[in-house]
Amino acid sequence: MNSKRIAIVGGGAAGFFAAITAAEADPSADVVIFEKRSDCLAKVRVSGGGRCNVTHACFTPRELSLHYPRGGRVLIGLFGVFQPRDTIEWFAARGTPLKTENDGRMFPITDSSGTIVDCLMRSAREAGVQTRFNAGVASIAKRPKGEFLLTITGGGETVADRVLLATGGCGSGAQSALAESLGHALEPPAPSLFTFNIESSWLRSLSGISVEPVEASVPGTRLRERGAALITHWGLSGPVILRLSAWGARLLRERDYRFTLLVNWLPGRSADDLARELSAQREQQAARLVINSPVAPLPSRLWEALAAEAGIARDTRWAALSKSGQHRLVQQLSRSELTVSGKSVNKEEFVTCGGVALAEVNLKTMESRICPGLFFAGEFLDIDGLTGGFNFQAAWTTGWIAGKGMAAGC
Numbered sequence: 001m002n003s004k005r006i007a008i009v010g011g012g013a014a015g016f017f018a019a020i021t022a023a024e025a026d027p028s029a030d031v032v033i034f035e036k037r038s039d040c041l042a043k044v045r046v047s048g049g050g051r052c053n054v055t056h057a058c059f060t061p062r063e064l065s066l067h068y069p070r071g072g073r074v075l076i077g078l079f080g081v082f083q084p085r086d087t088i089e090w091f092a093a094r095g096t097p098l099k100t101e102n103d104g105r106m107f108p109i110t111d112s113s114g115t116i117v118d119c120l121m122r123s124a125r126e127a128g129v130q131t132r133f134n135a136g137v138a139s140i141a142k143r144p145k146g147e148f149l150l151t152i153t154g155g156g157e158t159v160a161d162r163v164l165l166a167t168g169g170c171g172s173g174a175q176s177a178l179a180e181s182l183g184h185a186l187e188p189p190a191p192s193l194f195t196f197n198i199e200s201s202w203l204r205s206l207s208g209i210s211v212e213p214v215e216a217s218v219p220g221t222r223l224r225e226r227g228a229a230l231i232t233h234w235g236l237s238g239p240v241i242l243r244l245s246a247w248g249a250r251l252l253r254e255r256d257y258r259f260t261l262l263v264n265w266l267p268g269r270s271a272d273d274l275a276r277e278l279s280a281q282r283e284q285q286a287a288r289l290v291i292n293s294p295v296a297p298l299p300s301r302l303w304e305a306l307a308a309e310a311g312i313a314r315d316t317r318w319a320a321l322s323k324s325g326q327h328r329l330v331q332q333l334s335r336s337e338l339t340v341s342g343k344s345v346n347k348e349e350f351v352t353c354g355g356v357a358l359a360e361v362n363l364k365t366m367e368s369r370i371c372p373g374l375f376f377a378g379e380f381l382d383i384d385g386l387t388g389g390f391n392f393q394a395a396w397t398t399g400w401i402a403g404k405g406m407a408a409g410c
């Protein structure tokens with residue numbers, strides 16, 4: 001019997017993981033990765049600020065799934081098959097141990113993404129996977145006998161029994177076109193994991209300050225997140241903003257990234273608690289300047305700016321703070337109203353949501369329900385996660401399942 005021909009389109013995290021898994025599961029298979037760039041695993045290399053946040057130390061599928069704004073429900077089942085514990089073992093078995101940071105993020109012990117790239121490339125080589133660079137797949141046609149004919153950019157064709165589309169986020173029409181030409185509908189793309197542009201000069205003047213925790217919400221929606229915020233030259237960033245951007249990726253796009261953001265700088269306290277605290281200050285610190293006695297744990301520069309925004313003059317002493325001034329200060333502390341006028345790229349990590357609709361995929365194998373022999377993995381699927389190693393975990397999980405699926409009998 002002829003050996004099975006497996007074509008992997010895309011030499012990223014998902015493509016490599018699927019290729020290695022397929023080649024190890026069926027050593028007689030002829031597995032080839034087609035990568036349009038002159039190098040592979042480019043995103044792995046730049047990921048996690050050059051350290052590669054490989055996965056997250058969360059080992060309960062249901063809990064893990066809560067970190068995926070899209071695809072979470074489906075991932076509960078997929079994580080039952082291959083989850084972070086398996087990722088850790090997979091890399092350790094190949095001489096690449098991972099370590100866990102306090103917040104659960106996992107990195108190679110070398111703190112270098114190059115270690116992960118080397119591990120994947122070495123594992124692919126040892127499993128007999130071939131890699132073709134500068135070999136973008138321009139089109140895929142299904143032949144009457146069931147195999148696929150792939151046209152390679154710059155010339156050449158190849159025939160395969162199994163094809164994996166692991167071409168990453170479906171932002172460009174060219175990537176979607178391959179799946180669409182084989183009968184698939186794609187959920188429309190939208191950026192996720194971005195930061196907010198806010199024009200307020202008082203906020204921008206505080207660039208570099210981080211505050212934890214704050215609660216940020218978008219009025220009139222269910223978008224509400226709590227965590228650390230970082231004030232930047234162009235607005236707000238930090239985990240709380242990235243989470244809002246991920247959960248609100250579609251809604252915020254519909255609003256053209258123009259919306260009102262409410263920030264509660266002291267989310268542990270209610271407005272009534274704050275009013276009581278400020279009243280106590282008026283009595284106990286009557287002679288001190290308001291701007292010199294910030295409410296803990298607010299950074300003093302932020303406190304000064306919020307007091308100014310509340311219309312409190314710099315020379316106001318607590319004893320002279322009017323009831324209405326106090327009320328405005330409480331409002332600023334618990335409901336700062338900021339106008340978001342656009343988004344910026346989060347350089348640490350960004351992904352595209354949307355992609356191949358999960359209802360069109362057999363989740364036991366990642367094979368298309370529409371076009372037998374066609375498989376999917378990674379960000380090209382309508383799955384995306386928060387920052388913290390969740391996006392790579394989705395790539396490893398779907399890549400592993402697809403690899404096994406492709407290696408299973410023809």
Ligand SMILES: Cc1cc2nc3c(=O)[nH]c(=O)nc-3n(C[C@H](O)[C@H](O)[C@H](O)COP(=O)(O)OP(=O)(O)OC[C@H]3O[C@@H](n4cnc5c(N)ncnc54)[C@H](O)[C@@H]3O)c2cc1C
Nearest residue numbers: 010012013014036047048053136137168378379389391392
């Ligand atoms: C700056 C940055 C940092 C990140 N850091 C992290 C992190 O630390 N942890 C984490 O979990 N996630 C991180 N992510 C997200 C993570 O990188 C992606 O979710 C992950 O790379 C998706 O893997 P993939 O294999 O599906 O797609 P990709 O990594 O995008 O790979 C797809 C590959 O397919 C190739 N390709 C596309 N079309 C074709 C074609 N027609 N023919 C041939 N080849 C083609 C592309 O050139 C590319 O090499 C980061 C993302 C960015 C942008």
